[in-house]
Amino acid sequence: xxxxxxxxxxxxxxxxxxxxxxxxxxxxxxxxxxxxxxxxxxxxxxxxxxxxxxxxxxxxxxxxxxxxxxxxxxxxxxxxxxxxxxxxxxxxxxxxxxxxxxxxxxxxxxxxxxxxxxxxxxxxxxxxxxxxxxxxxxxxxxxxxxxxxxxxxxxxxxxxxxxxxxxxxxxxxxxxxxxxxxxxxxxxxxxxxxxxxxxxxxxxxxxxxxxxxxxxxxxxxxxxxxxxxxxxxxxxxxxxxxxxxxxxxxxxxxxxxxxxxxxxxxxxxxxxxxxxxxxxxxxxxxxxxxxxxxxxxxxxxxxxxxxxxxxxxxxxxxxxxxxxxxxxxxxxxxxxxxxxxxxxxxxxxxxxxxxxxxxxxxxxxxxxxxxxxxxxxxxxxxxxxxxxxxxxxxxxxxxxxxxxxxxxxxxxxx
Amino acid sequence: xxxxxxxxxxxxxxxxxxxxxxxxxxxxxxxxxxxxxxxxxxxxxxxxxxxxxxxxxxxxxxxxxxxxxxxxxxxxxxxxxxxxxxxxxxxxxxxxxxxxxxxxxxxxxxxxxxxxxxxxxxxxxxxxxxxxxxxxxxxxxxxxxxxxxxxxxxxxxxxxxxxxxxxxxxxxxxxxxxxxxxxxxxxxxxxxxxxxxxxxxxxxxxxxxxxxxxxxxxxxxxxxxxxxxxxxxxxxxxxxxxxxxxxxxxxxxxxxxxxxxxxxxxxxxxxxxxxxxxxxxxxxxxxxxxxxxxxxxxxxxxxxxxxxxxxxxxxxxxxxxxxxxxxxxxxxxxxxxxxxxxxxxxxxxxxxxxxxxxxxxxxxxxxxxxxxxxxxxxxxxxxxxxxxxxxxxxxxxxxxxxxxxxxxxxxxxx
Ligand code: HEM
Ligand code: HEM
Numbered sequence: 001x002x003x004x005x006x007x008x009x010x011x012x013x014x015x016x017x018x019x020x021x022x023x024x025x026x027x028x029x030x031x032x033x034x035x036x037x038x039x040x041x042x043x044x045x046x047x048x049x050x051x052x053x054x055x056x057x058x059x060x061x062x063x064x065x066x067x068x069x070x071x072x073x074x075x076x077x078x079x080x081x082x083x084x085x086x087x088x089x090x091x092x093x094x095x096x097x098x099x100x101x102x103x104x105x106x107x108x109x110x111x112x113x114x115x116x117x118x119x120x121x122x123x124x125x126x127x128x129x130x131x132x133x134x135x136x137x138x139x140x141x142x143x144x145x146x147x148x149x150x151x152x153x154x155x156x157x158x159x160x161x162x163x164x165x166x167x168x169x170x171x172x173x174x175x176x177x178x179x180x181x182x183x184x185x186x187x188x189x190x191x192x193x194x195x196x197x198x199x200x201x202x203x204x205x206x207x208x209x210x211x212x213x214x215x216x217x218x219x220x221x222x223x224x225x226x227x228x229x230x231x232x233x234x235x236x237x238x239x240x241x242x243x244x245x246x247x248x249x250x251x252x253x254x255x256x257x258x259x260x261x262x263x264x265x266x267x268x269x270x271x272x273x274x275x276x277x278x279x280x281x282x283x284x285x286x287x288x289x290x291x292x293x294x295x296x297x298x299x300x301x302x303x304x305x306x307x308x309x310x311x312x313x314x315x316x317x318x319x320x321x322x323x324x325x326x327x328x329x330x331x332x333x334x335x336x337x338x339x340x341x342x343x344x345x346x347x348x349x350x351x352x353x354x355x356x357x358x359x360x361x362x363x364x365x366x367x368x369x370x371x372x373x374x375x376x377x378x379x380x381x382x383x384x385x386x387x388x389x390x391x392x393x394x395x396x397x398x399x400x401x402x403x404x405x406x407x408x409x410x411x412x413x414x
Numbered sequence: 415x416x417x418x419x420x421x422x423x424x425x426x427x428x429x430x431x432x433x434x435x436x437x438x439x440x441x442x443x444x445x446x447x448x449x450x451x452x453x454x455x456x457x458x459x460x461x462x463x464x465x466x467x468x469x470x471x472x473x474x475x476x477x478x479x480x481x482x483x484x485x486x487x488x489x490x491x492x493x494x495x496x497x498x499x500x501x502x503x504x505x506x507x508x509x510x511x512x513x514x515x516x517x518x519x520x521x522x523x524x525x526x527x528x529x530x531x532x533x534x535x536x537x538x539x540x541x542x543x544x545x546x547x548x549x550x551x552x553x554x555x556x557x558x559x560x561x562x563x564x565x566x567x568x569x570x571x572x573x574x575x576x577x578x579x580x581x582x583x584x585x586x587x588x589x590x591x592x593x594x595x596x597x598x599x600x601x602x603x604x605x606x607x608x609x610x611x612x613x614x615x616x617x618x619x620x621x622x623x624x625x626x627x628x629x630x631x632x633x634x635x636x637x638x639x640x641x642x643x644x645x646x647x648x649x650x651x652x653x654x655x656x657x658x659x660x661x662x663x664x665x666x667x668x669x670x671x672x673x674x675x676x677x678x679x680x681x682x683x684x685x686x687x688x689x690x691x692x693x694x695x696x697x698x699x700x701x702x703x704x705x706x707x708x709x710x711x712x713x714x715x716x717x718x719x720x721x722x723x724x725x726x727x728x729x730x731x732x733x734x735x736x737x738x739x740x741x742x743x744x745x746x747x748x749x750x751x752x753x754x755x756x757x758x759x760x761x762x763x764x765x766x767x768x769x770x771x772x773x774x775x776x777x778x779x780x781x782x783x784x785x786x787x788x789x790x791x792x793x794x795x796x797x798x799x800x801x802x803x804x805x806x807x808x809x810x811x812x813x814x815x816x817x818x819x820x821x822x823x824x825x826x827x828x
Contacts, residue, residue: 103708110696111709114690115643116640118710185625192694192769205761207758209760211599211602212598224599225529229532276528281524283522283523295517296517344623346584346622353605353606355606
């Protein structure tokens, strides 16, 4: 017996959606850059017009790390970015971080790979780099690396939102790297080797593990569920939305800001704690009203199937339902490519699991997309009783690395 | 290209072990109770002479939770254990936690499942319960539930070991539940639903997520690697060691202590932080000397293949090598069934990843097995420069749940 017997019944009374795909199952899909479909073991192309890890299908494990730059020397930073790029190119291909590998020796020098991924395949590993506002000018105003002139307007600080409870120690950062893979050992190995290579130049400011991606980025992926038990990603921006939508909503276009960001995107990260014990004591009906969708099928309230259009003109969907407040029509068409992951960070010392959503969203301009949506949610979303935003990040994600001679940040530093 | 190109070279110069099994790969194995081989999607039998999750093959995701009992009422506690057992029986079979399921409604009562595992298969889920010393008598000496007489000698507190840096807040607990699965969403869902059912009776004292099990519990599993990059589990006690060894070393025998523990085992948990940044700067040679094995092949120093016997009589393996200090011959034959998991809990605020090994070991008598081994390691193991024990737990693991009428703890409370 290899399929689930968990019941999937729509609240509308319709037996539904026998989605039996285990989250680790192989997924056949195509991405925006028409690359070959990755499987759970295969590599994802590192070079390209855009960085991988954005519209490429999200595998179900995440290790996200934010770094502080501790050197004052621009050349050292650039050298590290070059070394990182080489290692990232190798690791995303399923190779050791360095050419000698984990077990070259014996000798006095440490191996150039830490070894815990020996024998493991690429497992869909993507590594995606981003630059935070403090890289350009510190909070105190210092232009450490002569980059202040190149800071894009899009990196202006996010405003404070009502109810924000942001912990600075797990927010922001000069550089971020998102590692996604089907195997957590592979994602963790990648970040750890970047940390090793970056010794003396960067330190880890904060890092976050996640699993079971909460938003599908491709129509070929079954929509996964978040910690509220709801399908998350039904109306996400997807690779299949096509180049027109992605141009308009996802990729920074010429003229949007400094040239070095063209072809890039902006990433917003928000660690959102879910008060799951409280949520778990509310009725199904209340939960469904809050989201505006049925829990079983994922269909909009009043509809039968997950991908049916929500009838926002009708009263069935509450005025303050999450999907109404967040809907593009409420924000002049603004949309997000959400790519968040569930997290559980142990418990909180008060008898509760410390769990929730590590929200990540890519977009062309966070101040025109994430900000208005989140402002409305922070004011009106009844979900606020069950969640708390505890960390925040905004990163400029440059365009892709073109070839073997190119490196992460070349357009910015070059 | 679906296999790894990561180099696997023995330091002895021998091209080796093309282990290309992704840690999420299907594993064909048989366990001690001769059950059908579980795959990554299939269920593991819940009923049996012993609890599942001990000699059954360890899948690669863990959610471990320790609970404090907050009720003073014995009947409430027993009722909860009965309700937990019912839910565990269902969830390990790939069903919702309760008969109504996640999407029965609408109605005023919350659903009897939280929903995030809808559509997911059992994914090898095992749930294993254990009882801590404080359940029998609190640290202050109170016998809350009339159990003090039944406390086995085997639950006597572990001694303090040299270099221990134990945080009481993430140690001990009245009850523990180990959830293992091939899918973290399934393991987390199971613990979360037990938390929900236990509301008012227990609270979460601490919980730990882990991945990529560090020790194989079956010869059919490829030996996984820990955060030091070494294979971990090569000489682990395994299901295939056969009933004689398991009787002698793993399962509590009649006469060992109170009857209710017969057929059970003792679990030691130790959260062991690895100072990976320091480790990553030591040479391969030094790393191999410390462990006593080659990093690539996993072979004992001087040997060619992983499962070759270590020649402890010869000088090649250092006097204080980890595998010599921990070897059964050093401890009158005492062995452990290790079943630990790697963890990464973000970073530590000092620029370092907070990562390491969540060590778990099952055994017939922790005071005769874990304690002498750990005492020697704590005194002599050069690994101590790179590790720190930060949490500790000892739990009495009762025998298996026999049938539909039996429940977790029946022998203790019945
Ligand atoms: C823990 C916090 C959150 C949870 C549990 C949550 C959950 C959900 C769910 C279940 C859906 C419906 C399925 C779908 O279309 O994906 C949804 C939709 C959506 N959410 Fe959230 N969400 C959270 C926070 C946020 C935040 C912070 C934002 C952005 C500021 C956001 C933006 C959206 C958008 C844009 C949609 C799609 C709306 C549509 O076009 O129908 N969500 N969310
Ligand atoms: C972070 C801490 C630790 C690490 C990284 C580690 C790593 C290893 C490695 C790489 C091996 C060799 C492969 C194998 O046979 O499994 C090993 C063996 C072993 N370890 Fe550990 N270990 C750690 C802590 C402990 C502790 C706390 C104990 C028990 C007190 C322990 C008991 C053993 C035993 C019994 C063996 C098998 C020895 C033999 O029969 O050859 N280890 N360990």
